[in-house]
Amino acid sequence: MNRLVVRRTLYSNHHQPKCPWKRGFCSGGEAxxxxxxxxxxxxxxxxxxxxxxxxFAGDDQPYDLAIVGGGMVGMALACSLATKPLTKHxxxxxxxxxxxxxNKLSIKREDPPDPRVSTVTPATISxxxxxxxxxxxxxxxxxxxxxxxxxxxxxxxYTTYDARDVYKDVLGCVVENRVLHSSLLSRIEDTDVQKxxxxxxxxxxxxxxxxxxxxxxxxxxxxxxxxxxxKLEMSDGSSLYTKLVVGADGAKSQVRNxxxxxxxxxxxxxxxxxxxxxxxxxxxxAWQRFLPxxxxxxxxxxxxxxxxxxxxxxxxxxDLTVMNEDEFVxxxxxxxxxxxxxxxxxxxxxxxxxxxxxxxxxxMSTNESFEVPPKVVKLASKRAAFxxxxxxxxxxxxxxxxxxxDAAHAVHPLAGQGVNLGFGDAFTLSRIIxxxxxxxxxxxxxxxxxxxxxxxxxxxxAMMAVLDGFQKIYSVDFGPLNVLRAAAFHAANYISxxxxxxxxxxxxxxxxxxxx
Amino acid sequence: xxxFPLPHFPRFxxxxxxxxxxxxxxxxxxxxxLSRLRxxxxxxxxxxxxxxxxxxxxxxxxxxxPSSDSHPSLPPTPTPTPxxxxxxxxxxxxxxxxxxxxxxxLAKFAAISDTWWDSEGPFKPLHAMNPTRLAFIRSTLxxxxxxxxxxxxxxxxxxxxxxxxxxxxxxxxxxxxGATVTGVDAVExxxxxxxLHADLDPTTSTIDYVCTTAEKLVEEGRQxxxxxxxxxFIINISVLKISxxxxxxxxxxxxxxxxxxxxxxxxxxxxxxxxxxSLAALTRPGGAxxxxxxxxxxxxxxxxxxxxxYILHWxxxxxxxxxxxxxxxxLVMILKRSSIDVEEMAGxxxxxLTGKWLLSDDVSVNFIAFATKKAxx
Numbered sequence: 034m035n036r037l038v039v040r041r042t043l044y045s046n047h048h049q050p051k052c053p054w055k056r057g058f059c060s061g062g063e064a065x066x067x068x069x070x071x072x073x074x075x076x077x078x079x080x081x082x083x084x085x086x087x088x089f090a091g092d093d094q095p096y097d098l099a100i101v102g103g104g105m106v107g108m109a110l111a112c113s114l115a116t117k118p119l120t121k122h123x124x125x126x127x128x129x130x131x132x133x134x135x136n137k138l139s140i141k142r143e144d145p146p147d148p149r150v151s152t153v154t155p156a157t158i159s160x161x162x163x164x165x166x167x168x169x170x171x172x173x174x175x176x177x178x179x180x181x182x183x184x185x186x187x188x189x190x191y192t193t194y195d196a197r198d199v200y201k202d203v204l205g206c207v208v209e210n211r212v213l214h215s216s217l218l219s220r221i222e223d224t225d226v227q228k229x230x231x232x233x234x235x236x237x238x239x240x241x242x243x244x245x246x247x248x249x250x251x252x253x254x255x256x257x258x259x260x261x262x263x264k265l266e267m268s269d270g271s272s273l274y275t276k277l278v279v280g281a282d283g284a285k286s287q288v289r290n291x292x293x294x295x296x297x298x299x300x301x302x303x304x305x306x307x308x309x310x311x312x313x314x315x316x317x318x319a320w321q322r323f324l325p326x327x328x329x330x331x332x333x334x335x336x337x338x339x340x341x342x343x344x345x346x347x348x349x350x351x352d353l354t355v356m357n358e359d360e361f362v363x364x365x366x367x368x369x370x371x372x373x374x375x376x377x378x379x380x381x382x383x384x385x386x387x388x389x390x391x392x393x394x395x396x397m398s399t400n401e402s403f404e405v406p407p408k409v410v411k412l413a414s415k416r417a418a419f420x421x422x423x424x425x426x427x428x429x430x431x432x433x434x435x436x437x438x439d440a441a442h443a444v445h446p447l448a449g450q451g452v453n454l455g456f457g458d459a460f461t462l463s464r465i466i467x468x469x470x471x472x473x474x475x476x477x478x479x480x481x482x483x484x485x486x487x488x489x490x491x492x493x494x495a496m497m498a499v500l501d502g503f504q505k506i507y508s509v510d511f512g513p514l515n516v517l518r519a520a521a522f523h524a525a526n527y528i529s530x531x532x533x534x535x536x537x538x539x540x541x542x543x544x545x546x547x548x549x
Numbered sequence: 550x551x552x553f554p555l556p557h558f559p560r561f562x563x564x565x566x567x568x569x570x571x572x573x574x575x576x577x578x579x580x581x582x583l584s585r586l587r588x589x590x591x592x593x594x595x596x597x598x599x600x601x602x603x604x605x606x607x608x609x610x611x612x613x614x615p616s617s618d619s620h621p622s623l624p625p626t627p628t629p630t631p632x633x634x635x636x637x638x639x640x641x642x643x644x645x646x647x648x649x650x651x652x653x654x655l656a657k658f659a660a661i662s663d664t665w666w667d668s669e670g671p672f673k674p675l676h677a678m679n680p681t682r683l684a685f686i687r688s689t690l691x692x693x694x695x696x697x698x699x700x701x702x703x704x705x706x707x708x709x710x711x712x713x714x715x716x717x718x719x720x721x722x723x724x725x726x727g728a729t730v731t732g733v734d735a736v737e738x739x740x741x742x743x744x745l746h747a748d749l750d751p752t753t754s755t756i757d758y759v760c761t762t763a764e765k766l767v768e769e770g771r772q773x774x775x776x777x778x779x780x781x782f783i784i785n786i787s788v789l790k791i792s793x794x795x796x797x798x799x800x801x802x803x804x805x806x807x808x809x810x811x812x813x814x815x816x817x818x819x820x821x822x823x824x825x826x827s828l829a830a831l832t833r834p835g836g837a838x839x840x841x842x843x844x845x846x847x848x849x850x851x852x853x854x855x856x857x858x859y860i861l862h863w864x865x866x867x868x869x870x871x872x873x874x875x876x877x878x879x880l881v882m883i884l885k886r887s888s889i890d891v892e893e894m895a896g897x898x899x900x901x902l903t904g905k906w907l908l909s910d911d912v913s914v915n916f917i918a919f920a921t922k923k924a925x926x
Contacts, residue, residue, distance in 0.1 A: 118699050118700065118701075119699065119700075119701055120701075122701050261749035261750055468680075469680075470701050470725075471684075471687065471698075472679075472680045472683035472684055472687060472722055472726075473683060473721070473722025473723060473724070473725035473726040474680065474722060474725075475721070475725070475750065478668060479668060479669065480668040480669075480676055480677070
């Protein structure tokens with residue numbers, strides 16, 4: 034991996050250090066190093082502490098925020114902070130060794146779609162619109178879908194969801210991850226926020242407890258000065274000080290490990306295969322069929338392409354990954370169509386049915402008959418498989434550290450909610466930071482961060498519980514349970530208030546399921 | 550045998566008005582805040598048998614009442630308090646403020662500073678209430694001084710004095726909001742702690758902490774745009790008495806307007822009327838005064854004294870004297886006598902389920918008042 038030189042362009046403004054702290058800690062006057070000893074070159078960690086007066090050298094003024102991990106969720110946080118008047122003055126450091134951050138990749142329309150896609154819910158779309166990043170997403174390939182059909186292999190029932198059930202236009206939008214990422218980056222470039230990108234990996238993190246007074250003499254005052262800060266050291270030797278560390282570095286979060294957060298979770302004994310496929314006709318519906326090994330989902334990406342997410346046992350996954358393309362296409366068509374079991378019977382009853390007493394207008398989709406998904410014509414990308422697991426950090430915040438996105442929680446992809454939870458975290462955290470700045474709080478204060486945790490934790494846990502419940506229920510093939518699931522399909526299809534509740538919850542508009 | 554003392558009417562002539570608007574819901578944890586503050590300074594054993602004012606003086610300052618011939622400009626010397634760590638070398642520290650901290654001082658104050666500033670520690674209710682009162686202060690001051698509230702530093706250019714700043718819990722956010730803050734407290738220890746903590750952040754290290762009282766500031770002729778009096782420990786009665794007869798108006802020596810806040814102090818002050826006169830003298834014409842305290846209502850009695858001190862033991866018994874609480878009407882009248890007009894008032898209400906403080910119209914227990922001084926001419 035290339036170790037790029039740490040970019041210090043933004044530091045030229047700070048070369049004349051203003052050190053108001055000197056007055057408090059100058060013993061014996063200002064004799065101590067009138068100017069910082071060396072203009073900081075990376076790798077000289079000690080020169081900071083050895084300064085007699087303990088103040089910071091010009092290049093190492095502390096940051097307000099350090100976002101570890103420059104993925105979609107980390108950049109969403111940075112973008113949201115950069116576009117709000119209360120927070121755009123915050124100095125942000127972004128630590129990620131991905132070269133895409135430093136040199137933006139241009140994505141052309143003619144490129145085949147990347148198999149890594151995400152379904153963004155309307156709630157996430159509105160966050161993006163508020164931040165002004167959605168306009169950039171619209172310049173690339175993206176696909177809104179307004180219908181969704183869910184059924185299983187037993188052929189006993191199916192459910193169709195329509196956006197018009199909740200009087201909306203779309204149920205969601207499927208966008209490639211790289212498109213989301215680059216549109217967030219473009220929006221950040223638009224603003225004049227002070228940010229620095231550190232293209233390396235985080236190596237260690239030191240928090241200075243305010244009451245610790247260390248043993249050796251010349252660092253005592255220095256370590257007290259740093260009491261309100263966290264020191265991050267990178268693998269290429271550079272280091273920085275910051276008031277708040279945001280861990281947005283994914284499921285194997287280094288920040289989470291270094292900070293010692295405990296997690297709960299388990300591995301699903303399932304792998305997911307993702308790939309892009311092509312149809313002969315356009316596809317504007319999301320299809321999901323629960324098979325004995327796991328669900329297969331077909332999501333429209335636009336331009337006759339669709340994305341497949343197929344969950345199955347690891348052995349089957351490796352078989353399917355290596356088989357040749359035509360066989361794979363055939364397997365996919367079978368899985369979506371006639372394989373494993375019959376089609377469910379369409380319901381041809383007219384408007385009234387036995388559940389109409391539950392009130393509310395009947396949803397439009399009740400009358401829709403079962404449709405067979407469009408056939409896959411060819412494979413348009415490589416197949417990739419990855420293992421699935423559930424993970425939830427027991428705490429999201431500690432003093433001066435907060436976790437967002439996959440670093441805090443990882444879920445099963447069966448409902449496309451994972452990254453939406455992450456975006457919810459990012460935009461909520463940015464709003465809470467704004468509220469903190471409005472009343473002059475130190476943004477690393479744990480009481481402020483707890484507000485974020487109190488808002489996101491219940492929502493995340495509820496969603497994870499629902500998804501985990503689905504995953505468990507559908508992983509068992511047992512007669513009475515199959516009938517129960519079929520009843521559930523029927524209930525969701527015909528009981529309109531329930532259907533509306535499900536759609537609202539999955540769209541991110543409701544915090545908890547069932548209770549509006 | 551009574552379990553707790555009955556409420557009794559005030560001993561000093563506060564003009565009593567009927568406090569009719571007090572039958573509203575609310576719980577007050579203001580008492581809880583002060584309890585923690587008390588515990589920091591002194592360990593209270595039993596104060597049942599002492600006279601209230603003397604008791605208050607001992608309570609909050611841990612100081613001896615200086616004799617009348619003490620030099621008025623020196624800060625009163627604190628006696629060694631029974632709090633750990635024992636006051637080693639406390640005498641030598643008094644003279645210089647904090648310009649060159651010795652190591653052992655640093656250690657000692659750093660340890661105590663943690664208690665003040667640990668938002669989950671003994672001062673948790675104070676920290677919990679802080680954002681709410683800052684929200685009130687921010688909105689009222691921005692409106693009064695016509696500042697834009699949507700910027701990170703709306704108080705740029707305002708000079709504020711925090712009378713009774715304690716550990717600086719209010720002063721630091723005010724400084725971060727751009728104000729030039731002077732923190733005043735009669736207890737030297739608090740000033741040291743506040744100074745130490747404020748130095749951690751370059752934005753707050755500009756706060757000027759002074760160990761003095763409001764009266765002494767008036768004597769020095771200082772004036773501020775806004776005077777804050779929230780949660781203070783004031784306390785040296787004889788100093789108050791000496792100086793209250795000499796309220797002179799000097800020329801203000803700063804050209805920028807200043808603001809002063811005085812929150813949760815006034816129920817502990819010996820003579821609220823004189824204290825308010827001092828606050829008024831500290832305010833420039835056209836400036837603002839923000840005062841927060843506890844109402845003298847039956848509900849406040851139940852919450853702040855019975856519940857907090859006797860049932861839940863959040864406060865040592867005798868911390869609050871119900872008779873020295875002020876009703877909103879009394880506060881308004883006292884301020885009016887010093888030519889300060891109360892413009893807005895709000896109550897603090899604690900939601901016991903979420904532990905969050907909210908601003909509300911219910912002033913029956915804790916309340917905060919925003920007042921202005923008439924501009925000259």
